Amino acid sequence: MPLNIPNLLTLLRVVLIPVFIFSFFLDSEHRYLISAFIFWFAAGTDMLDGYLARVLNQSTKFGAFLDPVADKVMVGAALVMLSQDYQSVWVTVPSIIMISREIIISALREWMAELGKRGVVAVSIWGKVKTAAQMLSIIALLSRYNETVMNIGYGLMYIATALTVSSMVSYLWAATQAMNSDSE
Numbered sequence: 001m002p003l004n005i006p007n008l009l010t011l012l013r014v015v016l017i018p019v020f021i022f023s024f025f026l027d028s029e030h031r032y033l034i035s036a037f038i039f040w041f042a043a044g045t046d047m048l049d050g051y052l053a054r055v056l057n058q059s060t061k062f063g064a065f066l067d068p069v070a071d072k073v074m075v076g077a078a079l080v081m082l083s084q085d086y087q088s089v090w091v092t093v094p095s096i097i098m099i100s101r102e103i104i105i106s107a108l109r110e111w112m113a114e115l116g117k118r119g120v121v122a123v124s125i126w127g128k129v130k131t132a133a134q135m136l137s138i139i140a141l142l143s144r145y146n147e148t149v150m151n152i153g154y155g156l157m158y159i160a161t162a163l164t165v166s167s168m169v170s171y172l173w174a175a176t177q178a179m180n181s182d183s184e
Contacts, residue, residue, distance in 0.1 A: 004058040009049035013070040016042045017077060024081050024142070035081075036143035042074055043135045071131075072102050078138045090154065091141065094161040098134065101168045108175055117178050121171045130163035 016038055024035040049067065053059045079095035086092075109121050133156045140153025 002060050002062065006049040006053035006058050007060060007063045009045045010063055010067050010070055013042045013045050013074065017074055020074065021077055032142060032144040036139050039078055039142055040139050046071055075134065078142065082141050094157050097161050098164050101164045105168060105171055108171060112175055121175060124167065126163060126167050130160055130167055133160035133163060
C-alpha cells in the first residue's frame with residue numbers, strides 16, 4: 001500500500017467516518033453544523049485526492065479500491081442518519097433509492113469486471129453530476145441551517161435521486177447490451 005498524498009487523503013476520509021457519525025449525535029446545539037462541516041470537508045478531500053492522483057500520476061490499485069468504499073460508507077451513513085433524524089418519507093425514500101443504487105451498481109461493476117467488461121459501467125459525467133447534487137443535498141440537510149437551505153437540500157436530493165435512477169438504468173442498459181452482443 002503506497003502512502004502517497006491521494007491515498008493519505010482517502011485514509012483521512014475513512015478516519016473521518018466515525019468522527020462524522022459521533023459529531024452528528026453530540027449533545028450540542030451546533031451538532032448539525034459540525035457534522036455538515038465534517039461531511040463537506042470529507043467531500044472536498046474526495047475531489048482533491050482524485051485530482052492529485054491524476055495530476056501527480058499517483059493512482060494506485062489500493063486507492064482505486066478504497067476511494068469508492070470510503071465515499072459509499074460516508075454517504076450511506078449520512079443518508080441513514082438523515083432518514084432517522086428527519087423521519088420523513090421525503091428524505092427516507094430518496095435515501096433508500098440512492099443506497100440501493102450504490103449496492104446494485106457496485107455489484108454490477110464487480111460482475112462486469114469478472115467478465116472482462118469493466119469499462120461498460122465506467123463512471124460517466126452524469127454520475128459525477130449526481131454525486132455533486134447528492135453531496136450538496138446532504139450538506140444542506142445535515143446543516144439544518146435555515147428553511148431556505150433545507151429546501152435547497154430537498155431540491156438537490158430529488159435531483160440527485162432522479163440522476164441516481166437515470167444513471168442506474170443507463171448502466172444496466174449498457175451491461176445488458178454488452179451481454180447481448182456476446183450471445184450473438
